[in-house]
Amino acid sequence: MTAGEVDYYALDELLAEDERLTRASVRSFVEREALPLIEGCHAREEFPRALIPRLGELGVFGANLKGYGCAGLSNVAYGLIMQELEAGDSGLRSMASVQGSLAMYAIWRWGSEEQKRRWLPEMAAGRAIGCFGLTEPDHGSDPGGMETRARRDGAGWVLSGTKRWITNGSIADVAVVWAKLDGVIRGFLVEKGTKGFSTFEHKGKMSLRASVTSQLAFEDCRIPAENILPAVEGLRGPLSCLTQARYGIAWGAIGSAMATYQAALDYAKSRKQWKDRPIAAHQLVQERLAWMISEITKGQLLSWKLGRMKDEKTMKPHHVSMAKRNNCWVARECAKLARETLGANGVVNEYPVFRHLANIESVYTYEGTHDIHTLVIGEAVTGVPAYNPSMD
Numbered sequence: 001m002t003a004g005e006v007d008y009y010a011l012d013e014l015l016a017e018d019e020r021l022t023r024a025s026v027r028s029f030v031e032r033e034a035l036p037l038i039e040g041c042h043a044r045e046e047f048p049r050a051l052i053p054r055l056g057e058l059g060v061f062g063a064n065l066k067g068y069g070c071a072g073l074s075n076v077a078y079g080l081i082m083q084e085l086e087a088g089d090s091g092l093r094s095m096a097s098v099q100g101s102l103a104m105y106a107i108w109r110w111g112s113e114e115q116k117r118r119w120l121p122e123m124a125a126g127r128a129i130g131c132f133g134l135t136e137p138d139h140g141s142d143p144g145g146m147e148t149r150a151r152r153d154g155a156g157w158v159l160s161g162t163k164r165w166i167t168n169g170s171i172a173d174v175a176v177v178w179a180k181l182d183g184v185i186r187g188f189l190v191e192k193g194t195k196g197f198s199t200f201e202h203k204g205k206m207s208l209r210a211s212v213t214s215q216l217a218f219e220d221c222r223i224p225a226e227n228i229l230p231a232v233e234g235l236r237g238p239l240s241c242l243t244q245a246r247y248g249i250a251w252g253a254i255g256s257a258m259a260t261y262q263a264a265l266d267y268a269k270s271r272k273q274w275k276d277r278p279i280a281a282h283q284l285v286q287e288r289l290a291w292m293i294s295e296i297t298k299g300q301l302l303s304w305k306l307g308r309m310k311d312e313k314t315m316k317p318h319h320v321s322m323a324k325r326n327n328c329w330v331a332r333e334c335a336k337l338a339r340e341t342l343g344a345n346g347v348v349n350e351y352p353v354f355r356h357l358a359n360i361e362s363v364y365t366y367e368g369t370h371d372i373h374t375l376v377i378g379e380a381v382t383g384v385p386a387y388n389p390s391m392d
């Protein structure tokens with residue numbers, strides 16, 4: 001059994017045939033083409049770039065977007081793609097999430113017709129890579145405080161500022177950059193090679209090592225007038241994109257949990273101690289496995305229901321917060337319990353568990369930390385925002 005087949009409640013029955021086929025093709029790609037490369041990439045701290053054209057061929061990038069060369073799949077099919085990618089490695093899913101749900105979505109939803117025609121077909125095919133620059137060195141959970149500025153300059157715009165922790169940053173052909181113009185947040189497209197735009201990669205990450213994370217610097221960076229995203233102003237621009245990406249993360253995190261659970265189950269059944277008995281025969285080991293499969297099953301149901309709500313257009317951002325928060329927590333706990341179950345083998349790269357354990361720390365933190373999603377849910381149920389209580 002592979003990680004993708006972890007299905008305690010026969011939830012497969014809830015999926016349409018085409019959704020199952022999509023999942024099967026991505027699962028096969030991950031097992032045959034991605035996993036053989038991942039440990040090496042993780043060790044060398046690099047993204048397996050050779051996989052990008054294949055991900056394009058599979059229709060992974062912006063798979064739930066319609067038109068402009070995108071696959072136009074259901075949101076559940078898109079979620080299943082994210083689940084399968086992250087069962088392989090969170091870095092793989094991060095690359096696809098940022099490409100499709102952040103960079104492509106920003107252009108698809110808020111871009112001009114020319115921007116859509118220019119970028120979306122290339123990005124869907126994996127011939128162009130995108131990144132999404134929101135976070136800054138001093139503004140993470142509170143992006144509204146951003147210091148990156150744009151100003152009008154004759155026929156265009158001039159950007160100044162720094163973005164930090166940007167996935168795909170150094171390999172991107174186009175950066176979607178959020179900056180304040182006359183005090184109002186606006187989105188801009190900055191192409192690789194633009195004068196005044198530089199990137200450097202954050203090295204030394206102990207998590208998401210098979211993913212490119214970069215700093216973007218804009219020093220009097222001039223871009224043409226047509227590179228502004230015309231259709232949105234304010235924080236709702238980036239937040240609308242984050243809702244899409246967080247939706248995919250909710251599914252992806254369960255993929256990570258399925259992988260660590262499966263590794264723990266396989267190990268528990270084969271590892272023998274105490275007069276040749278498999279460790280799976282011990283109640284304490286079974287308790288861990290029972291906890292993992294129970295929480296994974298609940299997380300799968302949460303993702304599936306969220307996907308159907310998204311397809312029916314009843315999904316709200318606070319619904320996404322619950323799934324992102326819960327499923328990342330479940331994945332983090334599962335990785336920890338799986339590592340314990342593997343004993344010393346839980347810390348070596350012969351098994352995928354420690355890599356998932358390290359990766360999930362980033363996933364737990366990015367796209368709104370666990371705390372921030374707690375506050376989103378808290379606000380939804382009480383009507384009272386508690387993000388920034390008075391210090392008086």
Ligand SMILES: Cc1cc2nc3c(=O)[nH]c(=O)nc-3n(C[C@H](O)[C@H](O)[C@H](O)COP(=O)(O)OP(=O)(O)OC[C@H]3O[C@@H](n4cnc5c(N)ncnc54)[C@H](O)[C@@H]3O)c2cc1C
Binds near residue numbers: 132139168369371
């Ligand atoms: C590998 C990686 C890739 C990333 N990729 C991208 C990307 O592509 N694009 C992008 O724009 N960003 C990206 N990020 C940035 C990520 O979204 C931020 O790290 C995240 O939003 C948290 O911000 P911060 O790290 O500045 O933490 P901070 O905001 O400084 O938070 C630190 C701690 O304080 C807590 N905290 C903050 N505010 C509150 C509050 N009001 N109430 C309670 N607790 C609070 C947080 O929960 C956290 O525990 C990435 C990050 C990582 C690690």
